[in-house]
Amino acid sequence: MKCRFCDKELKNLMIDLGMTPLANAYLDNTSIKKEELFYPLRISVCQNCLLVQLVESVESPKQLFSEYLYFSSFSKTWLNHAEELANNLIKKFSLDERNQITEIASNDGYLLKHFKNSNIPILGIEPAENIAKHAEEQGIKTINKFFGLKTANELKENGYDTDLLIAINVLPHVPNVKDFVAGIKKILKPNGICVIQFSTYMLPFLKDTEFDSIYHEHYSYFSLLSIQKILSSFKLEIFDVDELSIHGGSLRIYLKHIENLKIEIDPKVNNLIKKEIDAGLDLVSTYETFSKRVTESKLKIWDFFITAKQNNKKIVGYGAPAKGNTMLNFCGIGKEIIEYIVDISPHKQGLFLPGTHIPIKKPEIIKETKPDYVVILSWNFKEEIIEQMKIIREWGGKFVVLHPKIEIS
Numbered sequence: 001m002k003c004r005f006c007d008k009e010l011k012n013l014m015i016d017l018g019m020t021p022l023a024n025a026y027l028d029n030t031s032i033k034k035e036e037l038f039y040p041l042r043i044s045v046c047q048n049c050l051l052v053q054l055v056e057s058v059e060s061p062k063q064l065f066s067e068y069l070y071f072s073s074f075s076k077t078w079l080n081h082a083e084e085l086a087n088n089l090i091k092k093f094s095l096d097e098r099n100q101i102t103e104i105a106s107n108d109g110y111l112l113k114h115f116k117n118s119n120i121p122i123l124g125i126e127p128a129e130n131i132a133k134h135a136e137e138q139g140i141k142t143i144n145k146f147f148g149l150k151t152a153n154e155l156k157e158n159g160y161d162t163d164l165l166i167a168i169n170v171l172p173h174v175p176n177v178k179d180f181v182a183g184i185k186k187i188l189k190p191n192g193i194c195v196i197q198f199s200t201y202m203l204p205f206l207k208d209t210e211f212d213s214i215y216h217e218h219y220s221y222f223s224l225l226s227i228q229k230i231l232s233s234f235k236l237e238i239f240d241v242d243e244l245s246i247h248g249g250s251l252r253i254y255l256k257h258i259e260n261l262k263i264e265i266d267p268k269v270n271n272l273i274k275k276e277i278d279a280g281l282d283l284v285s286t287y288e289t290f291s292k293r294v295t296e297s298k299l300k301i302w303d304f305f306i307t308a309k310q311n312n313k314k315i316v317g318y319g320a321p322a323k324g325n326t327m328l329n330f331c332g333i334g335k336e337i338i339e340y341i342v343d344i345s346p347h348k349q350g351l352f353l354p355g356t357h358i359p360i361k362k363p364e365i366i367k368e369t370k371p372d373y374v375v376i377l378s379w380n381f382k383e384e385i386i387e388q389m390k391i392i393r394e395w396g397g398k399f400v401v402l403h404p405k406i407e408i409s
Contacts, residue, residue: 001044001055001056003046003048003049003051003053004051004053004175004176004177004178004219004220005046005049005051005177005178005226005229005230006046006048006049006051006229008046008047008048008049010044010046010053010055011044011047012044012045012046012047012284012287012288013042013043013044013055013291014042014043014044014045014052014287014288014290014291015042015043015211015214015290015291015294016040016041016042016291017041017042017211017214017326017330018040018041018329018330019038019039019040019041020038020039020041020215020216020325020326020329020330020355021036021037021038021039021325021329021354021355022037022039022058022215022216022217022354023215023216023217023322023323023325023326023354024215024217024322024325024354025037025354026320026348026351026352026353026354026360027351027352027353027354027357028350028351028352032352032357036354036355038355039056039058039216040055040056040058041054041056041214041215041216041326042054042055042056043055043214043221045284045287047284049226049229049230050223050225050226050229050281050282050284051177051220051221051222051226051230052202052220052221052222052223052226052287053219053220053221054214054216054218054219054220057175057216057219058216075381075384076384077246077381077383077384078110078246078381079110081246082110082111082114082168083114085111085168086111086114086115087114089164089166089195090115090118090120093164093193095115095118095120095163095164096118096119096120097119097120097121099120099121099163099164100121100123100160100161100162100163100164101115101120101121101122101123101162101163101164101165101166102122102123102124102125102155102160102162102164102165102166102187103122103123103124103125103165103166103167103168104125104147104165104166104167104170105125105126105127105147105167105168105169105170105173106124106125106126106135106140106142107124107126107128107131107135108131108134108135108138108140109124109135109138109139109140109142111166111168112124112135112140113138113139113140116139116140122140122141123141123142123143123155123160123162124140124141124142124143125142125143125145125147125151125155126142126143126144126145127144127145127146127147128144129144132144147170147180147183148176148179148180148182148183149179149182149183149186150183151183152182152183152184152186152187153186155187156186156187160187161187161188161189161192162187162188162189162192163189163191163192163193164192164193164194164195165184165187165188165192165193165194165195166194166195167184167194167195167196167197168195168196168197169197169198169199169247169250170198171196171198171220171222171227172198172199172200172218172219172220172221172222173217173218173219174219174220175219177219177220177230178230178234181230181231181233181234181236182234184234184236184255185234185235185236185257188257190257190259190260191256191257191260191262192256192257193254193255193256193263194236194254194255194256195252195253195254195255196227196252196253196255197244197250197251197252197253198222198250198251199213199246199247199248199249199250199380200213200218200220200221200222201221201222201223201249201250201251202221202222202223202226202276202281203223203243203249203251203275203276203279203281204248204249205221205249206279206281206286206287206290207249207279208248208249208403208404209290209293209294209296209297209404210248210249210403210404211290211294211297211326211327211330212323212324212326212327212330212403213248213323213326214326215322215323215325215326217322222251223276223281224238224241224251224253224269224272224273224276225273225276225277225281225282227253228273231255232258235257235258235259236255236256236257236258237255237256237257237258237260237265238253238254238255238265238269239254239255239256239263239264239265239266239269240253240254240265240266240268240269241253241254241266241268241269241272242268243272246380247380248379248380248404297403297404298330298331300405300406301327301331301333301402301406302331304400304402304406305333305337308372308373309337313372313373314339314369314370314371314372314373315337315338315339315371315372315373315375316338316339316340316341316342316366316369316371316373316374316375317338317340317341317342317358317374317375317376317377318341318342318343318363318366318374318375318376318377318378318385318389319341319342319343319376319377319378319381319385320341320343320345320348320351320353320360320377321377321378323377323378323379323380324341324353324377324378325353325354325355325356327377327402327403328353328355328356328358328377329354329355329356333356334356334357334358335356335357335358335359338356338358338375339358339369339371340358340359340360340361340365341353341358341359341360341361341377342360342361342362342363342365342366343360343363344363344388348360349361349362363388363389366389366391366392367391370392370395370397371392371397372396372397372398373397373398373399373400373408374389374392374397374398374399374400375400375401375402376399376400376401377402379401379402379403379404382399382401385399386399386409
């Protein structure tokens with residue numbers, strides 16, 4: 001396979017997680033009786049441009065994302081993050097009713113609603129038909145399309161070139177990164193700004209061995225070094241960056257047209273590049289140690305579950321995220337180990353996890369069954385979950401986080 005960006009042959013495999021189902025292909029009572037499809041799950045690093053990427057693409061984006069079960073409005077932590085981001089952007093760039101704000105992969109409008117409340121014109125672009133419909137019902141103007149150069153041209157022709165373009169946790173989901181960035185270049189006004197945020201950020205990814213962030217819906221994994229090369233090839237320039245703790249470590253970058261000389265480059269950009277180089281992110285050899293560390297994590301996870309079951313502990317899980325499905329399938333942890341999963345989203349309740357077929361139930365069942373351990377699969381929201389489920393302390397129940405290291409509390 002060739003690199004998604006520079007077209008060089010991919011020769012450096014980072015890890016092979018084996019054959020797994022699609023991480024968001026949840027099963028209902030009918031589909032669980034049918035044959036389930038499994039696909040290779042491997043990532044490589046390009047020795048030329050350093051883009052880390054999925055080796056095999058298994059489905060078209062339309063098949064993966066046209067109907068989606070991830071609604072952003074079910075996490076208080078994430079909602080607070082979104083409100084803070086909106087308020088900061090309004091203040092940072094002096095946004096008002098004269099500006100057009102467009103969000104790519106706008107989900108259910110959880111972010112755009114804050115701009116709307118400030119009377120700033122908004123437009124959401126959401127590929128999932130069910131979620132786009134929900135956003136419209138909430139009063140968030142949304143079009144049901146995939147974003148790329150074609151969509152950008154259509155929007156610009158209809159007067160929707162934008163002052164502020166936002167793309168939160170969407171870039172890793174894009175199979176054709178060049179077409180996506182070309183669309184950004186096209187739709188931004190001459191003095192326009194684009195804000196991109198992604199959780200597949202290689203600095204914490206490598207540091208904390210975040211192998212559970214690997215799944216088929218994540219086509220690419222970025223460092224500042226690699227994303228800078230991609231953007232500069234389209235004459236887009238990063239002028240500011242924010243390192244974030246959300247989702248186990250994320251990166252937010254601020255872009256402008258390279259022709260726009262009014263905005264100066266913040267020193268944080270070069271400082272972060274230096275930090276990445278100091279961590280070895282400019283060397284292919286750094287990425288090649290990842291597989292060994294993943295194996296070490298897998299053995300520790302096995303050790304916890306084996307010991308717990310030998311001691312007759314009742315184990316359940318909290319959260320049914322894609323990352324949890326990667327971890328469970330890779331480690332071979334099924335319903336004989338974890339009896340059930342609970343999730344706050346009603347869109348997932350009553351379904352089954354792909355591959356493992358562990359049933360997803362309402363959180364209230366935990367109080368009825370009184371498990372010894374609640375394994376937090378959505379570990380990126382562990383503080384929020386521990387607060388929600390602190391009732392387990394009443395019968396001596398404990399929380400378990402498996403990643404990035406095993407914690408029992």
